[in-house]
Amino acid sequence: MSAKAKKAAPKKKPKGYKMPVPIPAGEVINDTIGKRKWRIGPSIGVGGFGEIYSACDHESSPKKTSNYPFVIKIEPHENGPLFVEKHFYIRNANKEEIAKFMKAKKLTTFGMPLYYGSGAHDFKGEKYRFLVLERYGKDLWTIFKDSGRSFPPTTVFQIGVQMLDVLEYIHSKGYVHADLKGANILLGLKKETKDQAYLVDFGLATRVNDKEFKPDPKCAHNGTIEYTSRDAHNGVPTMRGDLEILGYNMLQWLIGELPWEKSLKTPKTVQSMKEAFMKNVRSEIKQKYSSVPESLIKFFEYINSLQPKDAVDHQNCRQLFESYLKSQGVKNNKLDFSPKKKLSKGDTATEDSADETDEAEKKVPRKRAVNGVKTKRTRKAVVYDNCENEEPSDNEVKDTKKRKSLEPSVVVKVKRTKMAPKATPPAKKNHTNIATQTSVEKKRSPRQVSFDSPICEIIGEKKTEKNKSNGSINSSKDIFEDSISPEKKTKPRRKLLSEQEVTVKRVTKKKLTTVKKGKSWKDTPAIANGRSPPK
Known part of the structure; x- marks a missing residue:
């Protein structure tokens, strides 16, 4: 016998309430009691018994709109909470009665929602209950x-x-x-x-x-x-x-x-x-x-x-x-939800903040004794009011102590390789080297570098007698003269990248050359030009 396939049971909440199937935007709901039609918009949220959708009036509102001034609460017809809420609004959220209460209490605004409509709606074979209310903001x-x-x-x-x-x-x-x-x-x-x-x-x-x-x-x-x-x-x-x-x-x-x-x-x-x-x-x-x-x-x-x-x-x-x-001097009804202000410089610290600093000091590990002598622990409290991208002023005390890591230290030897420096290319003819021009010859631009004679003396080039007689302040030789002069083209000695010796085998092809056969010394006479032939 072939058993009939059973339909999957709808999902239920922990309290036993069945949740509705998601209803797409654009679905039109008909309120037969209030004789109005409502068009569903995007979902706003899900409650413990059903789902809440944004909504608008189907006839008066345009079809393509992002403004939904109402909400529709929808739940499966077998649930109970929306049934209770619907009847409460029908009996107590009458517009005329609320206006009468506001007038008696002299209220300009009142936090009781108004009732706009309710009824039943069928969607994909399921019956749902709905309630229409005004839309509000954040909770x-x-x-x-x-x-x-x-x-x-x-x-x-x-x-x-x-x-x-x-x-x-x-x-x-x-x-x-x-x-x-x-x-x-x-x-x-x-x-x-x-x-x-x-x-x-x-x-x-x-x-x-x-x-x-x-x-x-x-x-x-x-x-x-x-x-x-x-x-x-x-x-x-x-x-x-x-x-x-x-x-x-x-x-x-x-x-x-x-x-x-x-x-x-x-x-x-x-x-x-x-x-x-x-x-x-x-x-x-x-x-x-x-x-x-x-x-x-x-x-x-x-x-x-x-x-x-x-x-x-x-x-x-x-x-x-x-x-x-x-x-407290409050005269208007404006609601202020700004959080409490934190303590500034002039404010005194509370007991809670003092307790936190004491606990922080207890967590700092003490220094161990060096050579049997105990060292006193000194701690300077440093407060920086600047932001994290600003450097503290000179008057402030900087805490230069490095934080000790709890992990064991490991010494790793790293062998650095020295690269041979590249030779400076020789200066071209009719070319003025901007980098070696002095401030006397030409005005210095922000991107040019000049070297005066005192710097040249520090590097190692002293004044000669000829320079002294001239009395020129900038009479010393250019410190880059040896590297730029075209006369010396000696290649710098290249330094070894490492001390490891490597043998490289090279295979070269021998060139085959044909030599024309000439006269042998054996054919020559015994004495030629006063010299005897080789033995």
Whole structure:
């Protein structure tokens, strides 16, 4: 029997959510409820449940465009987070209701996204759910990492005020966000909203439970573990839990990391560390993080005073943050994410920098005793303020000590070969040697070289009596006269490149010459010209 070929199962995330198939740019999605068509652009990113694409209005926008003012979140229809988020936006992100809240709070900008459309879409036989929102800029987590994991305190409290406004609006609708973090806070793209932070991703948003507070093990530790509130660790998200999550984010933006970040793999350990931290929040912050402003400590203390089901006084929390901003002289809403300035010359070194220098000195190896006598170790601290391409001034002390290598030294003998120098060619007729012209005969150009008589004397050519009688300053002979004079054409003796003797065999062909046969001496008489023939 031939078994039917089974289709490959779609990939799933660790939490069990199936990821959608990549959708190409140009695909048109029809919103039957809002009666609008949307055209998909390039992908922006992938979330924990689906993919986010840039998008534009299909009818009003031109076909060839790089400007996509919207985003479309797409997930397989069987997933759940986008279903929750879609219904939250439909109920709470109404344009008229948001405008009414802004007017009541006298806000010019507000960090709550607007709802533009949603629906279902079929692609390659698969059914998908989509949600259309406004497009925003960078998220705070990316900016936080690019800024050296630190924000200025004034910026931290400005963002805190903006998030309190959004949380107040959500809580007034009977919902909690439960997943506030830097990755879910985006900055506006428009000129008038570039300093406004927007809270997005309402996939974990839930209605406030009016029943008695009772831990739910099935929903325990939901959210992002480093920011999850104590109530959410027990499985019940609350309004005071949203404030606690905001406080953890602000503390991380101020000091760089949270005390429990090294234990994120064990949620119960993180939960116990948070409970110990919040139990003695003032002493914990004062002992470990002395630079944290008092307003944030009071904010944590206010959270501790609340019961799980108590209503939150957002105005009181806002006054805590605004009082700090007022004490720092902040009058505008401009967000500054520039990293902290490093210590300059006039600044005094901190305890941390002193500890680092002590550890560096301990790592320097001590000198060994020479001939049984211990030598004192002297070390001069040298500080160069110049850049690496500039030489230090003469007043600065240079550290000329060579760094000792830990590897054993190896002596290698290298035999250098001496090459015979090439002879200088003789001077041509009617040719003036520019290199040997003096400064008296011709003005020197920047690329010409002249030799005056004092230099010639140093080399070995002294003045003669004839030169003395002339009284000429430049009356000595040219130091290059021997090498250039045409009379001496003796070749210089070539020096051996090495002392090794090499025998070379050469095979030469003998020339065959024919000699005409002449008269022999035997044919001559015995005595010729008074000489006898050879014997």
